[in-house]
Amino acid sequence: MGCRIAVFGTGYLGATHSACMAELGHEVVGVDVDTAKLATLAAGEAPFFEPGLNDVLKANVDAGRLRFTSSYEEAAEFADVHFIGVATPQKRGELAADLTYVDSVVTRLAPLLTRPAVIYGKSTVPVGSAARLSEMAQHLAPIGDAVELAWNPEFLREGFAVHDTLHPDRIVLGIDLERRGRAEEVARELYRDIVGEGVPFLVTDRETAELVKTAANAFLATKISFINAMAEVCEAAGADVSELADAIGYDARIGRRFLNAGIGFGGGCLPKDIRAFMARAGELGANQALTFLREVDSINMRGRTRMMEMTREVAGGSLIGTRVAVLGAAFKPDSDDIRDSPALNIAGQIQLQGASVTVFDPKAINNSRTLFPTLNYASDVRDACDGADVTLVLTEWEEFQRLEPAYLDPIVRCQRIIDGRNCLDQAKWRNAGWTYRGVGRR
Incomplete structure (x- = not known):
């Protein structure tokens, strides 16, 4: 028999978790x-693009296991387990995270909780938030x-969110160790099938x-x-950062993943989270x-300016x-997320x-x-590249x-391509007569 769960927030994290x-x-x-977002979700469709999510949404809405509401009263009456999955954006004009939505x-x-309940936070928050929110909840709740209140952070990768929720590489649960209640027991029941697959369950x-x-x-x-940074050195020295990354990536202490040079990271997590981390450390x-x-x-931010300057040089x-x-x-493939997108930032600078x-x-x-x-x-690649100089x-x-130089040859005005993600076969483009520039490439 499953648990009755309420998930607060139906954005990227909340909709996927629900x-x-x-x-x-x-x-x-x-x-x-x-309410507009709720109507879309109730029809079995996500209000954003995430591979595989629509199938899971529709199947469970149709099966009657998943529904959506704007009523906190309805959620409190229905569920004994509550997840917080709302956004924690960067504060305007500050590095710190804005916890307005979490606090709300x-x-x-x-105040609506009249029987024993467990609240799990999944939103990314500054350290110390859970203890503060726990005091707030216990002060406000009739019970x-x-x-x-426990903390159960998410580790979703956009483009793989469904897989990462159903088959995570670990589950982390933070509880009040001085007052061990039901939070661990309930979480183990919630994630029983996942833990049964051998996924580590870490309690701290x-x-x-x-x-x-x-x-x-x-x-x-x-x-x-x-x-x-190594790409900048490689460009100055005449070396190749992709070959450098391959070579150091064989070292088991380093590894090859996330060693792809390019225009840097973006999205709704990394940029604002590292800034909030700095702000909280200062506090x-x-x-x-x-x-x-x-x-x-x-x-990271310098990479965007360097790409604009490279474009000007090539032009x-x-x-x-x-x-x-x-x-x-989008800030990464298999997503429609443009939050802090390096690509759009560069496009704007060039304009x-x-x-x-x-x-x-x-x-x-x-x-x-x-x-x-x-x-x-x-509307497509051909339309975008029509008459392009770069x-x-x-x-x-x-x-x-997968693009072929021959496809673009009759469309563009000049055969110049800049590979901001080092994802193209540079030999293929150069052999086809194109001027090719990558990031930190020879």
Whole structure:
């Protein structure tokens, strides 16, 4: 018999978690204030692109295990297990995370809890948030300390979110170790099928659980910025960063993953999470421990300016009047997420330098048009590259990696391509007579 679960927030994290918890056999209600989004989800469709998610949503909505509501009262009456999956964006004008949405869930839900309940946080929050929210919930709830608050961070990769929820590489649960209640027992029941597959189930204090997510993102960001810094050195020295990454990647202590040089990381997690991590360390008096993350962030942002400068160089020294095709708008392939997208940031910088920029992305055009309405948008690669003086590949969609020079030859005005993700076969393009530039490539 499954558990009755309420998931607060139906954005990327919440919608995926709701659908996957239902897939595991639990009865789930997703809660959000956005009624238009709720209607879309109730029809079995995600309001964003994520491979495989629509199938899981529709199957469980049709099976009656998954529904959606805007009513906190309905959710509190229905469920004894509650997940917080709302956004924690960067505060305007600050590095710190904005916990307005997380706090709002607790302040609205807790007064409605009239029987023992467990609240699990999944949103990425600064360390110490869980303890504060626990006190808040117990103060506001009629049942007092019969409401428990634990932290169960998510480790989803966009493009693989369903797989990562149903088949994670680990489950981390942070609980109040001084007052061991039901949180661990309930979580083991929730994830019984997953743990049965041999997935590690790590139980720790709430503060460590909060740090696991931010530390993981900080490490990944550091690894990406490291190889991009090496790309700068390779360009100056005449070396090749892809061959360098292959060579050091054979070292088991280093590994090859996340050592792909390019225009850097973006999205809704890494940039804002490392900045919030720095801000929280400062509040705790440990700011010197994370000063290196400022350089990680700086290297990442510098990659965008360097790509604009490379485009200007390839165009002959000036972008005024140049027609530039940008292939890719999402921050990564298999996603329509444009939050802090390096591709769109670069497209905007190039346009400000006087170029006419046309963007194509298989999934992210509508989102891009909303955020960057002054750019030109194309319906396909051919339309984007029509008359282009320079073509940029800025998101490594498989469709772009499969492009053949002969396909673009009769379309573009000049055979110049810049591979911002080092995802193309440079020999193929050069042998076809194209000017090819990569990031840190020989």
